[in-house]
Amino acid sequence: MTELKQIDQEVQALMWQMRTETLSKMQQPFNVDEKSGRKDLVTTVDKSNEKAIVAKLRELDPDAQILGEEGFGDQIEQTAGRVWLIDPLDGTMNFVMQQNNFAIMISLYEDGVGVLGYIMDVMNAQLYHGDTKSVFVNNKQIEPPTNLHLRDALIGISGPLLINNDHNMQVIAKKSRGPRMYGSAGIEFAKVMSGELIGYISYLRPWDFAAGKILAQTLNLQVKAIDGGPLSMLSSNVVLVATERASEEVITLAN
Amino acid sequence: MTELKQIDQEVQALMWQMRTETLSKMQQPFNVDEKSGRKDLVTTVDKSNEKAIVAKLRELDPDAQILGEEGFGDQIEQTAGRVWLIDPLDGTMNFVMQQNNFAIMISLYEDGVGVLGYIMDVMNAQLYHGDTKSVFVNNKQIEPPTNLHLRDALIGISGPLLINNDHNMQVIAKKSRGPRMYGSAGIEFAKVMSGELIGYISYLRPWDFAAGKILAQTLNLQVKAIDGGPLSMLSSNVVLVATERASEEVITLAN
Numbered sequence: 296m297t298e299l300k301q302i303d304q305e306v307q308a309l310m311w312q313m314r315t316e317t318l319s320k321m322q323q324p325f326n327v328d329e330k331s332g333r334k335d336l337v338t339t340v341d342k343s344n345e346k347a348i349v350a351k352l353r354e355l356d357p358d359a360q361i362l363g364e365e366g367f368g369d370q371i372e373q374t375a376g377r378v379w380l381i382d383p384l385d386g387t388m389n390f391v392m393q394q395n396n397f398a399i400m401i402s403l404y405e406d407g408v409g410v411l412g413y414i415m416d417v418m419n420a421q422l423y424h425g426d427t428k429s430v431f432v433n434n435k436q437i438e439p440p441t442n443l444h445l446r447d448a449l450i451g452i453s454g455p456l457l458i459n460n461d462h463n464m465q466v467i468a469k470k471s472r473g474p475r476m477y478g479s480a481g482i483e484f485a486k487v488m489s490g491e492l493i494g495y496i497s498y499l500r501p502w503d504f505a506a507g508k509i510l511a512q513t514l515n516l517q518v519k520a521i522d523g524g525p526l527s528m529l530s531s532n533v534v535l536v537a538t539e540r541a542s543e544e545v546i547t548l549a550n
Numbered sequence: 551m552t553e554l555k556q557i558d559q560e561v562q563a564l565m566w567q568m569r570t571e572t573l574s575k576m577q578q579p580f581n582v583d584e585k586s587g588r589k590d591l592v593t594t595v596d597k598s599n600e601k602a603i604v605a606k607l608r609e610l611d612p613d614a615q616i617l618g619e620e621g622f623g624d625q626i627e628q629t630a631g632r633v634w635l636i637d638p639l640d641g642t643m644n645f646v647m648q649q650n651n652f653a654i655m656i657s658l659y660e661d662g663v664g665v666l667g668y669i670m671d672v673m674n675a676q677l678y679h680g681d682t683k684s685v686f687v688n689n690k691q692i693e694p695p696t697n698l699h700l701r702d703a704l705i706g707i708s709g710p711l712l713i714n715n716d717h718n719m720q721v722i723a724k725k726s727r728g729p730r731m732y733g734s735a736g737i738e739f740a741k742v743m744s745g746e747l748i749g750y751i752s753y754l755r756p757w758d759f760a761a762g763k764i765l766a767q768t769l770n771l772q773v774k775a776i777d778g779g780p781l782s783m784l785s786s787n788v789v790l791v792a793t794e795r796a797s798e799e800v801i802t803l804a805n
Contacts, residue, residue: 458723468713
């Protein structure tokens with residue numbers, strides 16, 4: 296295995312390369328298919344991105360396992376050892392409909408513990424990356440956001456959770472200064488880290504939150520299941536990322 | 551009165567000047583006050599922007615009336631003659647909380663009919679502007695968005711309307727490919743014009759929708775009250791802007 300520091304440099308370069316390739320593929324025709332239904336899309340760009348990322352990670356870290364959204368990695372049933380998680384295009388609906396507000400995400404876990412995380416906001420050319428010690432946007436280290444209360448800031452909530460009032464989301468939205476809805480976990484984790492949102496709540500799969508969890512925790516943000524418990528790294532969860540104060544308040548209101 | 555074409559050039563220049571001033575004021579301390587409540591903010595930037603815009607419009611068009619959100623224009627009770635509408639900072643909550651996703655808007659109506667419209671997306675440096683014949687983003691003319699059905703695209707819906715299910719908004723959101731919520735009428739009108747959203751629905755005051763109405767209609771978009779009727783230019787309305795197909799579908803579902 297390559298040194299961790301060198302792997303980090305190589306994966307950062309890979310993220311920028313994937314950004315360039317994604318922008319280029321966006322200008323050409325690509326196929327769109329439905330997965331579980333008309334609100335769950337996959338494109339040939341998701342697939343080719345994942346193949347390229349898997350190939351590079353195999354080269355960098357041949358003994359690790361890889362869990363990719365589109366299935367080009369390994370079948371993973373436990374979190375022991377080194378595991379890379381890949382979301383080759385997060386916010387595929389936005390990618391197709393808006394050509395805006397989508398991300399590419401990669402992360403490395405070791406025995407279930409986060410090691411490295413990467414979120415590329417493609418259209419804004421911002422790479423959020425870091426480890427358990429520090430978080431950077433491109434080359435600039437960022438500070439933890441202010442530990443605000445729910446009542447004092449905006450909160451990101453996914454459409455289905457808000458519409459169905461799951462876990463009391465409508466009350467939570469009303470307690471905040473207002474809900475926002477951007478349609479990409481990567482973009483919304485980035486907005487929580489930059490302080491644009493005090494928190495974000497959505498039903499997510501492991502590759503949707505794996506990178507954000509590592510980076511957000513390094514910035515003193517809480518990342519939990521909506522019941523206040525730990526997140527499973529192998530299944531779907533209603534995920535809450537928020538400042539410490541807002542996290543406590545949301546969990547109280549949601550349960 | 552100055553020639554209309556010259557006025558247009560001067561107002562475009564004014565919009566870029568206001569952008570520069572707003573970015574500068576954003577870097578300095580500014581005061582935030584609540585208007586009707588904790589979700590309805592006004593800052594010293596809203597006020598100073600409006601004063602500067604009113605002063606310039608008085609100089610360009612001394613006989614016109616001016617309706618400004620912050621009250622530095624005239625008291626207006628009817629739409630006869632030439633009326634300028636100003637929203638000196640649209641999405642003030644986003645301005646305060648996010649330093650992102652806010653707009654400056656100006657428009658000119660004559661006897662209640664739209665003449666010129668301007669929406670400045672400050673952080674993206676994009677000025678949407680035009681008249682009843684053509685719409686530009688900065689110097690590039692834009693084409694009407696594709697006339698999609700509601701089921702085929704994303705729709706912007708304001709938080710209160712969606713949470714309270716006013717006018718059946720939850721059903722409308724579910725029929726679409728998904729709801730989005732950005733918190734600024736100017737930004738959301740721009741996203742409908744660029745095709746990122748198929749439509750947008752929110753409870754708005756005249757200065758919130760006046761500029762967007764002119765530009766959107768020029769792009770073959772429908773801009774109506776949610777009951778399908780015309781908008782009042784002197785009071786608040788639940789406003790729908792959408793493609794022709796989505797507009798019909800939303801109005802049917804909402805009533």
